Amino acid sequence: MLEGLSIGLVVILLLILVAEFVNGWTDAPNAIATVVSTGVLSARAAIVMATVLNIVGALSGTAVAATIGKGIIKQEAVTPVTVGAAMVGIIIWSTIAWYYGLPTSESHALIAGLAGAGLAAAGPSVLIWDGWQKVLMGLGFSTFLGFFGGMGLMLALIRAFFRAAPSTARAIFGRAQMLSAAFMAFSHGSNDAQKFMGAFSLALVLGGVLPEFRVPVWVILLCSSFMGVGTAFGGWRIIRTMGMRVTKLEPIHGFAAETAAATVIEAASRLGIPLSTTHTISTSIMGVGACRRLSAVRWGVVGDVVVAWILTFPVCGAIAWLAATIIAVVV
DSSP, rough: OTTTHHHHHHHHHHHHHHHHHHHHTTGGGGGGGGHHEEEEEEEHHHHHHHHHHHHHHHHHHOOHHHHHHHHSSSGGOOOOOHHHHHHHHHHHHHHHHTTTTTOOOHHHHHHHHHHHHHHHOOOGBBBBBHHHHHHHHHIIIIIIHHHHHHHHHHHHHHHHTTTTHHHHHHHHHHHHHHHHHHHHHHHHHHHHHHHHHHHHHHHHTTTTTSSSOOOOOHHHHHHHHHHHHHHHTTTTHHHIIIIIISSOOOHHHHHHHHHHHHHHHHHHHHTTOOOHHHHHHHHHHHHHHHTTTTTGSHHHHHHHHHHHHHHHHHHHHHHHHHHHHHHHOOO
């Protein structure tokens, strides 16, 4: 299956798996933050569920992986060095953000890393505009549809259950949130988990292991497993930030945020749009919290999260550019 692997290709594949592991720290925990913070599921049960459903979601289609693998920079500029340098940018930046408990978008980190390394190799002409249009569409999907989707669904639930006793609402949505959390984990796999699988498959093509770009089942299982292990070992920092520090959540709020975010993510996945699941669930949580009153959202925490989002593109792009430049000089 992996005959003829060179040492260089092995290093690139290991970097991708490390980046996927870090993705499990900083991005994947967003999918289960609300269900853990509301007490509907324990962290251990939520992680197991998320790992399994991420794999199922990733098996549901590979349109996003194809966009990452073939649609961000021109194929002639894609080399093992380009992919490896992009992974270096992701690993360094995401580890720093994780240390401070800030969720980062591995989607944007990966896209920025590929772009930065590609620019170092061939200049601005290397960027593919059609692919970047999908990236920009993803920004709109994740930010605006996430916020207003969460707010709209929460308002509808308030209207539907305004006569219900708090204990009744908690009992109903305690059960319902298990389904919405499962939907969120599945949608995360269908979009976010595919990105590193796309990078892994791309590296296999570049190394001559695969004759053409496709995502084998074993790559899906391997990358999903690394992401799940990463979440198990380091996801609590991000779960605490998104599930407990942004706003106070009850099961009804968690259900609304997860359902709205997962719906947006799933729609984007079927269109091959790589969006940030971090942005989507985060803005959905903000929209749900703002339904009570604007002061119910801790905007200071939100500000820190948004700063991390903004810095992801330039920082990952710059690190990848520098890494690719240094490798080109040394090699």
